[in-house]
Amino acid sequence: MPVTSSSPATAGHAVLRAAVADWFARAARDLPWRASDRSPWGVLVSEVMLQQTPVVRVEPAWRSWMERWPEPADLARADTAEVLRAWGRLGYPRRALRLQECAAVVVDRHDGVVPRTEDELRALPGVGEYTAAAVLAFAYGRRAVVVDTNVRRVLARTIDGVALPAPSYTAAERALATALTPADDADAARWAAASMELGALVCTARAPRCDACPVAELCAWRAAGSPPDEHAGRRRTQAWHGTDRQCRGRVMATLREADGPVDRSALVEAWVPGATSMADDGGPTAPATLAGTGGPATPRSTTGAAGGHPGTRSDVATRLAQLDRAIAGLIEDGLAEQDSAGRLHLPS
DNA sequence: AACACGGGGCT
DNA sequence: AGCCCAGTGTT
Numbered sequence: 001m002p003v004t005s006s007s008p009a010t011a012g013h014a015v016l017r018a019a020v021a022d023w024f025a026r027a028a029r030d031l032p033w034r035a036s037d038r039s040p041w042g043v044l045v046s047e048v049m050l051q052q053t054p055v056v057r058v059e060p061a062w063r064s065w066m067e068r069w070p071e072p073a074d075l076a077r078a079d080t081a082e083v084l085r086a087w088g089r090l091g092y093p094r095r096a097l098r099l100q101e102c103a104a105v106v107v108d109r110h111d112g113v114v115p116r117t118e119d120e121l122r123a124l125p126g127v128g129e130y131t132a133a134a135v136l137a138f139a140y141g142r143r144a145v146v147v148d149t150n151v152r153r154v155l156a157r158t159i160d161g162v163a164l165p166a167p168s169y170t171a172a173e174r175a176l177a178t179a180l181t182p183a184d185d186a187d188a189a190r191w192a193a194a195s196m197e198l199g200a201l202v203c204t205a206r207a208p209r210c211d212a213c214p215v216a217e218l219c220a221w222r223a224a225g226s227p228p229d230e231h232a233g234r235r236r237t238q239a240w241h242g243t244d245r246q247c248r249g250r251v252m253a254t255l256r257e258a259d260g261p262v263d264r265s266a267l268v269e270a271w272v273p274g275a276t277s278m279a280d281d282g283g284p285t286a287p288a289t290l291a292g293t294g295g296p297a298t299p300r301s302t303t304g305a306a307g308g309h310p311g312t313r314s315d316v317a318t319r320l321a322q323l324d325r326a327i328a329g330l331i332e333d334g335l336a337e338q339d340s341a342g343r344l345h346l347p348s
Numbered sequence: 349a350a351c352a353c354g355g356g357g358c359t
Numbered sequence: 360a361g362c363c364c365a366g367t368g369t370t
Contacts, residue, residue: 050365057356058365091354098367128367138365148365168349169366196365205363206359237361240355249354333353 013180016158016215017191023214024194027201031055032063033138034193040114040139041072041106047131047138048099053090055200061090072112075103081346084335085256093252094333098126116140137189146192147177150199155180157203161220163229164205247271247319248326251344255336261343267327272319 032038033046045065049058065086069075075083080100087096102124106114114135115121121132133144147169155176156165165173182188202209210216210226221227229235240246254262254270268275327344330336337347 047365048367052354052364052366054356054364089355091356092366094353095367126367130366134365146365149363150365200365235362237363238353245352245354252354329352 012218016218017180017182019214019218020194020198021190023202024190024197028193028197029055029201032059032066038139039070040135041070042066043139044102044114044127044131044135045099047134048095048102048126049090051095051126051131052092057090061086061088069103072103072106072114075100076107079348081348084252084346088256089253091249093335095126097334101125102127114139116142118144134192137192141185141189143181143183143185143188144192145174145178145181146196147174148196148199150196150203151177151192152199153205154195154199154203157208157221158215158219161224161227163221163227164231167231167235244322244325244329247322248329251323251326251330252335255344255346258345261339261341261345263343267323267344268320271323271326272316275316275320 028034031046033043042062046058046062049062049065068086069078078100080097083096083100084093087093090096105124106112110120115124116136118132118136121127121135122129127135130146130148133146134148136142136144137146152165152169152173155173156162159176180191182191198214202213210219210222213219216222238245250271251267254267258266265276327336330344331338334347336344338344
């Protein structure tokens, strides 16, 4: 049956939920934010860290983070530079900034207690539709429609019969997930964890383990002969090497590793190795922009890979322009600050 | 609806 | 070299 509305759950849906729940009771991973001694704040921290970062990389970071800052008040009063250093290479460092802001809001407006309503959760920095639902379900055991990339894939396959969901989350998917969510609080919370876990461990994107799947017999995608992804050509793979994003990450890494403010020359060396010596040579390869600290004249772009030929003036100039965009962007985002001498440092 | 946003590991 | 990951905020 196609998914076009918020149709009520069918008997097939009940069988699906029961089979997945039974599988989850045996196969669930023993993750620290699922332990009986977890706190609602610990759950919130885990969910923010897990936004686009895999479990295996989050787990050690979460453990040390929670040991260092166990309560919202601890994180709220921490030095932001130390927060960003502790975030390390989890990626998307703006999440670390928002998490600290979130801690401050929880302290100031909720007496240090993670709120229990969707509206209050959604009002917290860095908490969107998914994270609010996940905290309600996993921290408070309440009914919530928890839909992450794993759940989207599980529903796309088992019910819609397609290899992968559309590139962006649709209203039809939300309606289906809502119809599928059990009415009871505890059942709904269990279904949320179980459906996510199935997508993470069995119904994986690349090489699904259908032979180990508890719902293989009722999977619409399998029944249809496991057809290929219909959106295959539409998906964009984002470039990384030589992009503005890589440059931004490199600058952040340099700032994290430094004890204090960093000279522009150190950032240039980190992004354009050898450019400093080229400038010292005073030769024709020395770009005039090397000493510039002005803001970018061009919009920030993720697709602007460095062009030109290796070692040419245009290649160096391109990368120096990228560096300027990265620095300006980091300052704008509050991830870096400039001192009176123009040196860059993490915010305090 | 479409972008911008990190980084690592696996195929 | 491509693909994927417990998404959010902005335009």
